[in-house]
Amino acid sequence: MVIIGACVSPDSQDNSNAHTWFNCVEEVVFVDDDFTGNTTLTLDSHGPRLSIDRQRIQALQAAYTVCVYQNWEGTDISKSRIRRFRYATVVSTVRDIGITTAKHQVYSQQARHEFSWDDFVASEELIRTFLWVFLLDTGFVIFNNLPPRMVIKEMKMHMAAPEACFQAATEDECYQQIHKWLPADASYWKISFRTAFENICKNNFSTNLAHLTATLGPLNLFALISGIHALIFHFQNSFESSQLLLPIRTALTNWETAWQLYSTSFLDVLPHSPHSTVDNSVLSPEAMWKRVGFCRFSPEFWLLGRLMIDRLSAIEASGSENVDTCWEESLASLSDEPSDPILNNQTCEVDHNTMVSLAESGTLASKWPEALDLAGSNNPCRLEGEIGDLIVLGEIPKEIDGTFYRVMCDPFVPPHPGNVPIDGDGSVSAFRIHNGRVDMKIRYVETERYKLERKANRQLFGLYRNPFTHHPCVRAAVDSTANTNLVLWANQLLALKEVALPYSLDPNTLEMLNGQGEYRTYSWENCMPIPTGGAWEGEDGKLYFESTRVHDNAFPFFPPDDGRIPAPETKADFVRWEIDLQKPSGSKVVDPLVIVDVPSEFPRIDERFMTHEHEFVFLNVFIPQKSDGKKNIFFGLNGLAMHSHKTGQTRWFYPGDESQMQEPVFIPRSKDAPEGDGWVISMVERRGENRNDLVVIDTKVFEKPVAIIQLPFHVKAQIHGNWVDAATLGEWKSLVKEIPDFKISGLGALEPLFIKSKV
Numbered sequence: 074m075v076i077i078g079a080c081v082s083p084d085s086q087d088n089s090n091a092h093t094w095f096n097c098v099e100e101v102v103f104v105d106d107d108f109t110g111n112t113t114l115t116l117d118s119h120g121p122r123l124s125i126d127r128q129r130i131q132a133l134q135a136a137y138t139v140c141v142y143q144n145w146e147g148t149d150i151s152k153s154r155i156r157r158f159r160y161a162t163v164v165s166t167v168r169d170i171g172i173t174t175a176k177h178q179v180y181s182q183q184a185r186h187e188f189s190w191d192d193f194v195a196s197e198e199l200i201r202t203f204l205w206v207f208l209l210d211t212g213f214v215i216f217n218n219l220p221p222r223m224v225i226k227e228m229k230m231h232m233a234a235p236e237a238c239f240q241a242a243t244e245d246e247c248y249q250q251i252h253k254w255l256p257a258d259a260s261y262w263k264i265s266f267r268t269a270f271e272n273i274c275k276n277n278f279s280t281n282l283a284h285l286t287a288t289l290g291p292l293n294l295f296a297l298i299s300g301i302h303a304l305i306f307h308f309q310n311s312f313e314s315s316q317l318l319l320p321i322r323t324a325l326t327n328w329e330t331a332w333q334l335y336s337t338s339f340l341d342v343l344p345h346s347p348h349s350t351v352d353n354s355v356l357s358p359e360a361m362w363k364r365v366g367f368c369r370f371s372p373e374f375w376l377l378g379r380l381m382i383d384r385l386s387a388i389e390a391s392g393s394e395n396v397d398t399c400w401e402e403s404l405a406s407l408s409d410e411p412s413d414p415i416l417n418n419q420t421c422e423v424d425h426n427t428m429v430s431l432a433e434s435g436t437l438a439s440k441w442p443e444a445l446d447l448a449g450s451n452n453p454c455r456l457e458g459e460i461g462d463l464i465v466l467g468e469i470p471k472e473i474d475g476t477f478y479r480v481m482c483d484p485f486v487p488p489h490p491g492n493v494p495i496d497g498d499g500s501v502s503a504f505r506i507h508n509g510r511v512d513m514k515i516r517y518v519e520t521e522r523y524k525l526e527r528k529a530n531r532q533l534f535g536l537y538r539n540p541f542t543h544h545p546c547v548r549a550a551v552d553s554t555a556n557t558n559l560v561l562w563a564n565q566l567l568a569l570k571e572v573a574l575p576y577s578l579d580p581n582t583l584e585m586l587n588g589q590g591e592y593r594t595y596s597w598e599n600c601m602p603i604p605t606g607g608a609w610e611g612e613d614g615k616l617y618f619e620s621t622r623v624h625d626n627a628f629p630f631f632p633p634d635d636g637r638i639p640a641p642e643t644k645a646d647f648v649r650w651e652i653d654l655q656k657p658s659g660s661k662v663v664d665p666l667v668i669v670d671v672p673s674e675f676p677r678i679d680e681r682f683m684t685h686e687h688e689f690v691f692l693n694v695f696i697p698q699k700s701d702g703k704k705n706i707f708f709g710l711n712g713l714a715m716h717s718h719k720t721g722q723t724r725w726f727y728p729g730d731e732s733q734m735q736e737p738v739f740i741p742r743s744k745d746a747p748e749g750d751g752w753v754i755s756m757v758e759r760r761g762e763n764r765n766d767l768v769v770i771d772t773k774v775f776e777k778p779v780a781i782i783q784l785p786f787h788v789k790a791q792i793h794g795n796w797v798d799a800a801t802l803g804e805w806k807s808l809v810k811e812i813p814d815f816k817i818s819g820l821g822a823l824e825p826l827f828i829k830s831k832v
Contacts, residue, residue, distance in 0.1 A: 102135045103139070107129050107132035108129075127195055127198075136163050137163055139159070143159075144209075160213070161222060167203055167206055172228060175196065175200045175230035177231050180193060188248050188251075193251075197238075200230055200232070200234075204292070207266075212299075215377070225266070225267060225303065226267060228270070228300075235290055235347035236350055236365075237350055238254065250347070253347075269293065270324075274320050274324045275327070278327040286331035288335075290335070291348055294328070294335060294368070295368030301324050304320075304321050305382065308385065309381075309385060318386060325375065328375060332371060332375070351363045372545075376542065454481070454786075455484075456786070457516050458515060459512070459514040461809040463513055465509070465511060465781070465783070466780065466781040467781060468509060469782075473506050473769070474799040475740070475796055475797055475798035475801070476802065477504040478566065478794055479502050479559070479794030480502075480518075480793065481556065481791045482496065483500040483517075486526045489536055489542070495556070495792065496554060498520070499520065499523075499555035499568050500556075501515070501517075503515075503808060505808040518556075518568045518585060519584075520553055520554060521553075533546065534547060553576070555575070556792060557570050559793070561580065566579070580797070581802075581808065595656075595660055600622050600624050601622070601623040601625070602620045602622055602650075605619060605620040606647075606677065606678050606692075609684055615651055615654065616652040617651055617686070619649045619668060619690065620648065621645060621647055621673050623645045644672075645671075646667050646671065647668045648665035648667050648668060650665045668690070668716060672695045674692075677691045677692075677736065677739055679739050679741060682748055687718070687748060688719045691713065691753055692716065693712075693713060693736055694712055694725075695710060696711055710733055711732065711734060713737050713755060715772060725775075726776060726777075733760065734757055735757075735758070736755065736793060736794060737754070738796045752770060753772060754767060754768065755768055756790075758787075764787050765786075768781050768782075769781075
């Protein structure tokens, strides 16, 4: 240990001498009699008495330590020597000792006088030593691309005990911790590393099995995920069918489930758990050895495994004849350059398939994947800026005075190819309407996620609501995109993503500013209700609310487990639900009343009548005469509808061919105007022109606009938006940059030119 310390000394002479002496230490360790001699363990009627063989165990530990250190800090010659034959000797010694000897007795069933602390410590030391040797083996596989020397089927040793048991300072404390944390059930004590690994490879990974695996703790879970990498290596270098990838995928999925259970049951309560006895921030010498080691980075090893399997699957699917070349090129995206990975732009690398496509077609491919969008727009906008006094066709009524805020999903960097369209960065566009003029500003919500990815200029956050696919450097960051809705609350404009905290914005500049209640559940047949229009409590005490109803999956990017896509005959309509609150939780509601029998989305009402029974609802719809919504319930919202519950009349607004519409917003004509008397504004996507218009429609003549506000460019489709009148915002401020008063220079072309006469 002294030599190891000297090897990392800042004194160059000490450092050099220590490295020289360490080669001598290596030689002494590997010729020691306890390491090279008879490795048969002492036996009695209960099996091996490992406490008598501590010197042999310690000799093996010394050899392992030498291998680890030389591989980390040794010269190239030393590293080669370790990998070529020193480590092979360690593995041979492990087998000579016998992996099956590394087992515990059923200590939780022993009385205090039957418990031998020496035997427990010796057994645990041998189990952990074998485990560390196995982890070094998988380390060579992962980081040096060396074939594994140990196989999982021979790993019939017990799993490591919790840290609270292993780190106990006295025999009494050890006995108490064992009885506190380890089950008395004999089946637990039969779990070997091999059986635990076989469990995570099972298709029927039950909840009980997942919980049992989670209780094994971070060290054992780290060993299991490392073992999966050994399987990946075997597949990568074999000629087997891609079907053999399925059990590896199953193992990765089941391991993820177990780790999440461990995280919620144990990790969140650290350091007060059986698997951690001190806080990892404690740096005192007496606590350092008790901290959770690099096994806490198990999710990163899981993520690496997923990436490798995805790459291998892609190679298999492409039918490439040169798997080795494709594999090397696929790993290039992980980059082995020495620069900081968060600052290394890896998104601009061109992979093999892109190069082939480029050569064959003569066209240039984009690093941006084709992505779905809620209104069919596939192109990113990524614009921040402002435009004063937008071109207006027609005339905007003077009574319209306020700001239309809308939030869009607009990823700043190329997203994960498998991501869904509702996971882009939140980008807010604001249209301030005053005296018939319109100013526009567009700006990203500066979430943690946005700032991290913009600084890195690459994708760091992975799949939607799947933190295991995030880059390790952002595991502590909030991944909210703030891209779903905008509401003005307490004079703050809040950008919302309902699964995370809101972000507060200045309503004028769009700059970012720095308990569970009672519930009930009611059910109906399998369907997908999407955004609601209004809700109210009727005089009969029942709760009523209206929503779009889809009789299948409206979101093809969230496929069911069987992988099927929505059926072509899928029906969508706008309905009113009735819930009888006198019925207990869990009751089935009656069939809803169909209000508008066409596919629709984004219903809005006159929000002065929120929580009250209302007459009018405004919908983003498929115009029946212009689109067959039954064939596609996701794309093609090509119009607006205004429906009266009182008369049953539905009026339609159609923006023209090659156009699609987005969520409408209602503006009342005055504070005391009758319900539904006012204007509707909505964004129109002019697909043939690759730009947008904002239309203003008078509800008295719903079929045609009174004004069209033209945008000279394309903006992304919004999810939701809201209108905020000027009185609510308070003092009027310009949305765009204003030019202050200034003195004219007097140097214009028509100004008099004064020339001094010559003397």
